[in-house]
Structure formats: structure tokens, C-alpha cells
Amino acid sequence: MATENKTDSSIIDWLVDKNLIVKENPFWWDLHHSDPREYVTHDEFKKRLVSLGPTKYPCCEYVYVGEKVPITVVNIHVDGREVPLFVTVCPFTPKEDPPHVHNRYEKYQCNQEQLLQLGRENREIMEKTSLNLPRMFHPHARGFFKERRGDTFFYYPTFRGMPEAISAELPHISFFNGNTYGIHTIEEKEILALRALLKKGVVHSKKTNASRWSGHKPWQENIPFGGTYVPYDEFEMGSQTVSFYPVKIDDVASFPVAITREDNQYMAHGVFLGYKDQGNSDLRVVRFTNPAFAQKVKGALERELNILFKAQYLERKPGKSIIRTFS
Numbered sequence: 001m002a003t004e005n006k007t008d009s010s011i012i013d014w015l016v017d018k019n020l021i022v023k024e025n026p027f028w029w030d031l032h033h034s035d036p037r038e039y040v041t042h043d044e045f046k047k048r049l050v051s052l053g054p055t056k057y058p059c060c061e062y063v064y065v066g067e068k069v070p071i072t073v074v075n076i077h078v079d080g081r082e083v084p085l086f087v088t089v090c091p092f093t094p095k096e097d098p099p100h101v102h103n104r105y106e107k108y109q110c111n112q113e114q115l116l117q118l119g120r121e122n123r124e125i126m127e128k129t130s131l132n133l134p135r136m137f138h139p140h141a142r143g144f145f146k147e148r149r150g151d152t153f154f155y156y157p158t159f160r161g162m163p164e165a166i167s168a169e170l171p172h173i174s175f176f177n178g179n180t181y182g183i184h185t186i187e188e189k190e191i192l193a194l195r196a197l198l199k200k201g202v203v204h205s206k207k208t209n210a211s212r213w214s215g216h217k218p219w220q221e222n223i224p225f226g227g228t229y230v231p232y233d234e235f236e237m238g239s240q241t242v243s244f245y246p247v248k249i250d251d252v253a254s255f256p257v258a259i260t261r262e263d264n265q266y267m268a269h270g271v272f273l274g275y276k277d278q279g280n281s282d283l284r285v286v287r288f289t290n291p292a293f294a295q296k297v298k299g300a301l302e303r304e305l306n307i308l309f310k311a312q313y314l315e316r317k318p319g320k321s322i323i324r325t326f327s
Helices: 009-017 042-047 112-121 123-132 164-169 188-200 232-237 291-305
Strands: 027-030 037-039 049-051 062-064 069-078 081-088 140-149 152-156 205-207 216-218 220-223 240-247 255-262 265-275 283-287 310-317 320-326
Touching: 009 081, 042 049, 042 069, 188 216, 188 255, 188 265, 220 265, 232 240, 232 255, 240 291, 255 283, 255 291, 265 291, 283 310, 291 310, 291 320
Parallel strands: 037 069, 265 310
Antiparallel strands: 027 152, 049 062, 069 081, 081 140, 140 152, 205 216, 220 283, 240 255, 255 265, 265 283, 310 320
16 A cells, blocks of 8 residues: 555565565656646546446547646555556646647647547547547556655556456546567667757767667667666665665756665665676676766765765876776
């Protein structure tokens, strides 16, 4: 069961035992984002849903009308346990010029009455296609809710699909599958954050022709480390541990920072990209190159985790580069 801000650790451990989540790899969402977001209760969330009428797939029946992307937590029952889901949806808005990135596509811009009219006039089409709306416009669970820390919501994506109990209890909510964060793939939001960091000139980079990086891409470095990979809230439970924690600095979208503990020395290394290989605790990171920015990252980590950190950055000089560390 989850309180308003945190899921009981016994539920998290149970989800691990059921092989539904990877404990060391929570995802996160921030309220501060280019698309305005807000937390709402499940009751308020349901009030803002608009039914398009019965469809072939129950999870495609509803859309959400509002001005901000909602975040809510919904408790369901799985094998006799109450388990919290992290639920969201891309909203439709009555505004002619909505601020949401997704809603800038003209084919999806319509107000509540237009949606209902489409449902009434195109029943046969609705039955087959549900307006051909992308899945993000229908309520969906992204995973299992872990906790809220300030304006950051942590959750675990499940890579085993949607448990039958969820589809039976909440047929109007679909379920997003997710890969383990940082090991096999870089999430799109991390790419966006890295673009901003590259533009600021605060991380190590090299020239590239790849279009998604606009001329420069991050320089990945492998750091040998034999510690145990743990979630951020168990970071202090071992003598040699490695984890990551997302921070938001200035106007850059939140990004994960690789952190290690070794003999009571806590270190922030750079932007976390994951392991070198699955099952190998060598870190893949992008080094900071601006000492003032690295200092901001250090301060953010200390405020969030209540731990005194050291931080590293790469000092680049003609012919050589030096890793600098400061407390």
C-alpha cells in the first residue's frame, strides 16, 4: 500500500520477488517540465475523463481534458496485496493554442465537445480505431509508484507486461512497458537533458554528424568500479555501492548523476548512462567539464540525499585532460 508520498518497502520487495521490477532502476517524472504537469487525486483525475463511448479496446474509451499533464496514483489489488500504480495521460485542452508539445499537432487538436461529437457520429470507426489516437492520449499506467520527493515522482516500469489483475480491475487504463533504465537504452528525456548540457558546454563532447545531437554528442567514458549496484535510497547500506540520482540544475531537464560510495567517500562522477555491460558494475558516464556546474550538481545531491559528496570534473588542456576532484 502507498501513502500519499511513499510506497511501503515490503511492497517494493514483493514486486521484486514477483520479478515485476528491477529495484535498482527507478524512473522518474518531475512537475517542472516543458509540458506543464500537476499532481491530482484519483477522484479528481476521474472527474476530468471524457468517455468516447464503448470501443473495441476498453482502455481506449476515455480521454482526459485539462490544461496540464496529470500525475496520479491508483491502488489496485494483485494477489491479495494493494499495489500502487503511477498513472498519467496526455491531455486534450479546450484552448486553441495549447502549451503541450504533443497537442501542437493539428490532427489531434479538438475540444471536449468535438471529441464527443466524433464519438457520436463515427461509432463504427471508433469501434475499430478509437480515432487512431496515439496511446499517450488514453489513461495509462507507466509502472508501479515508488515515492514522491519534492516535485519528483519515482516509479518502476515493468518489463513483463500488464498483470492480469490490473486489466481486470482497471480495464480503462492501459499499461506502458519499459526497458530497464540505463542498462540497454537511454531514455528520450535523458537525450533531451544531454542536448541542453551540451548546449551549455558543461559536459565532455565530441563532434558528430548524427542529426539528433546537432553537431556534438556526449563523450562516453567507462569507469571501473567493483561495487554493488543499489537504488538511491539504499546507497548508504554498503561499504562499496554505486547508484544514480536525478537532479535539476538551472533550466536543464532533470538528468541522472552517477554516484558511488567507497570507504565512506561519496563521489559524484558525471551524467549516468548505465553499466558498461549488463551485470558489469563498470559505470558509463559523461564527465562534467565545468567546475561551477559540477559544484551545483554536488550541492543538489547533498540537499536531496543529505550526504556530503565530493565531485569530479574533467579539466581539458592542450594535449591532455585531467580529472579534478573537489569537496
